[in-house]
Amino acid sequence: MMPLALRLLLREWRAGEMRVVLLAVALAVASLTAVRYFADRVEQALGQEANTLLAADLALVSDHPPDPAFAQAAAARGLRISQTTTFLSMVLANGHGGDAAPENGGSAAVPIPSPPAPLPPAGEGSFEPRSRDVQVNERNLLTGIKAVAPGYPLRGDLRIAPDLFAADAPTRAVPPPGQVWVDSRLASGLGVKPGDSVEVGAAHLRISAILTFEGERGGNFMALAPRLLLNADDLARTGLVQEGSRVVYRLLVAGDSKQVADFQAWAKPRLARGEQLEDVRNARPELRQVLDRAQRYLGLAALLTVLLAAAATQMALRRYVQRHFDQFALLRCFGASQRRLMGLYLLQLGGLGLLAGTLGSGLGWLAQAGMVHLLGDAIRLGLPPPGYLPPLLGLAAGVLLVLAFSLPALLRLARVPALRVLRRDLGAPPAGALLAHGVGLALVAGLLFWQAGEVKLGLIVGGGVLALMLAAALAIQLLLWPLPWLAQRLPTSARLGLLNLYRRRWETTLQAMALSLGLLALLLLTLVRGDLFDSWRNQAAPGAPNRFVINIQPEQVGAVRDYLIGQGIADVTLYPMARARLMRIGGRVVSADDYAGNDQDARAKRLIEREFNLSSLAQLPPDNLVTAGRWSSTDGFSVEEGLAKTLNIQLGDELVFDAGGLPLSGRVTSLRKVEWDSFRVNFFVIAPPGAFNTLPQSFITSFYLPKDRGAVLAGLVSAFPNITVIDVEQVMGELRGLLDRVAAAVQLIFLFSLAIGVLVLLAALYARRDERAREIGLWRTLGASRRRVMLALATEFTALGLLAGGLAAGAAAGVAWVLAEHVFELPHTPDPALWLAGLGGGWLLVLGAGLLVTRELLQAPPLRALRRD
């Protein structure tokens, strides 16, 4: 059977028929694989980019030296490893402050926030170091000390400069034994420069460079003390790490992603108490969100591409199969059994799918290479080489698309009576075969979920599209109903156009469904992209606060405010802050042991084990939104809604806190939504004014200060030596850079999906081209002028475009809302402009493309159209 199938395919190819189907499927596969190739590479690159912020692919974090078995296991898997040891301690400019007494009552290093707790987003109450006040005096500074071994960092680079404010350069080295690298804040704070010595514990070490960039530092607010990097070999000499010291040990691991995953799987069940595995996802929540959303968007784009590809293929194949009724009847006539013919066609179409898949994969590869080449610089990502999965996906998609969509038509072909050879007027057997359609849909759904890689996203988009299709079928039938009535009241040309739509109700329905699918994809990707970009703009926006000042004493509030205002910093608000532990919720005693199990519980546990930051305010902070209850400026607590959910706090519950032995209690009167990623000061719990009167309290503020105005901070610190300034400028800069890159990648995939959306529009309009050619030929033969035909077509396309556009806008509004709410977790505001875009865009696109597709038919002599049979 195979040779015959091939021969037939070859003949079909010569006849030119197959080329159309091949092109449509190949283009569909090309777009699918290009998105997939590119998304894969961008995802990998984004992952690597993010890994530089972790300095590794994976880190084992512990409060004790990790079991060497971990390092051995990693090494056995061919992974690169490195270790770091981090703690806070005083660093002294040499010759000063010889009594650099360890701060923490006997232990050499001071306590720092518990490392396994993932870093909260900015402002989430806990960023304040739990250490006591960071001491600033002339010649010593509490410093974050990190001991590193050669090879560190495993991902990304350190950057150093030979002197303060000198040009920096990346380096792959670490400080040699006996030397340290310090950041500019430590150098400025201590008044030292390269060449000088500092005292770290018992060791005297020479500064050999200024550390200007340390990726790993990133959003680690606890490490926002000045930084000193020393060689791991010098660690013992400092004498700072002793029994009971609060030290964070990290075993860094990097290498082949499969091996990393394997190591992760091996290590996870072997973690002891106080040990935790961190990859970039749980190490950097603010990055995790960006990456997750970007990946979901790329997933969405790829998913819609599958749907669009399916629609395009379906339309092309429908035309192909319809043209094969005669051939089928003829072969039946020659004595071929139905079974044999089905086998023959399946082989033929499978071959076609394979060919289209191969061609499409090749095209897709070229397309993504082109995109990478064009935008490689713009997106500044070192893209890894493309993987082997996309071409396989392309091949499978080609075969699957062709078979899934030819199956119903094939079953229809199988029922063609041989008599058709003699009596063409017998026509084609009716469509039907619900089962075949079901199988086709199931195959595509499978492809969809495979592509989405995420059930929820697949379900939402798949469900949205299915709902759209059903609603579209129904709505189109309803909307077509009054058309004859309307047509009678319009000029002849318009009447013809409208009647044409009405008389081919089911054709129109199918066409409008395909068109609205194309438009839905365009609108949806635009909408979600808008939401995404909005959220990214808000996050780390230029001008967002980049300095936090904490530990301001009540009596310093006026003076600090005056100083900042005097320096030209507008909008200075100082918030009172108290630290307290939650003891009771609505009468029940709170215990960390009550929470065990899932992630939510783990978070609850952490929250309960530590102290909260509370404020006492008469006014709601500007970006807070009350979501339940009522804000009261006189009594009651206002609780952040995420915290309330995690700890199961209800409106009306009485909360009892313990603030350094003093009680603080109140009833919950409102729940608030807080933009944690706004980099502004925010609190979990806000108490009414005066609640802190008897409690120990300090003040906190945040503001934006341009990079070149560091002197303002120096002045502030020298005027108020007890306060601590936290600089998040570098973190925000990194975050902004990452957002820019992600946005560029998203933009690119978006444009690509747009292109295939337009392709579907064209395919939908091309699907009826044969029939339309005849129709136009006949109209012209019967005496219609070109202008009249054009007006009739324009009316038809206008009505069709408005219909499809309206449906697409409705569906896009619904799906975008569900996606924003449940997949991207973004605020989504319905936009009336969507309807304008849907209706206007639908009209213009369908009219433009429709006239483009039929232009040639209008020019052709009518005789040619009539002789097409």
Add this chain to the structure above:
Amino acid sequence: MQLGEETLDILADVSFSVNSGETVAIVGSSGSGKSTLLGLIAGLDIPSTGRVRLDGVALSDLDEDGRAALRGRNMGFVFQSFQLLPGLTALENVMLPLELAGRKDAAAVAGEHLNRVGLAARARHRPNQLSGGEQQRVALARAFAVSPRILLADEPTGNLDAHTGAQVIELMFELNRAQGASLIVVTHDVALASHCGRQLRLDAGRVVDTPVLQ
């Protein structure tokens, strides 16, 4: 027609006139140029040399739209392959030329003509639900619905069996008599040709004789 180096004459030295109310059969073997000639008469195509005049107006002097308007006012068509639009019902197919002419009473007139060809009961059926003979009768109803001065028919019985073909011929001539239109019909069918007042025989693109029957 230019085929590479060679020039192929599809029609040459074809000259004749048709009077109002006259019935003419154009006969000849396959490939003799019959249908091409009919296309030229209808202004669906224009000759590279020579002219086709209707009421003294040369069709080639008109542009495509001018010719279309002329067809709309004066001509009705019947084709071998019926040329019914598959998406439209029988009634809608008949209504089409009336609608193109801007007639508000298209449905009523079309219904009346369907009735005259005996297909009133099949008005809502689509072409694929009709037999070949029925489809050709719908085509006849469509051709006569606009009361043309000239009816052009291209092998109207070519796709039909002898019995059905005879019925269609009867009907066509009956309608033609009733409307007093000129009829030009291209055919192989001797029976059909013999119904016409005059026969024009084509051979390899040339008129060989114009025997007048009756």
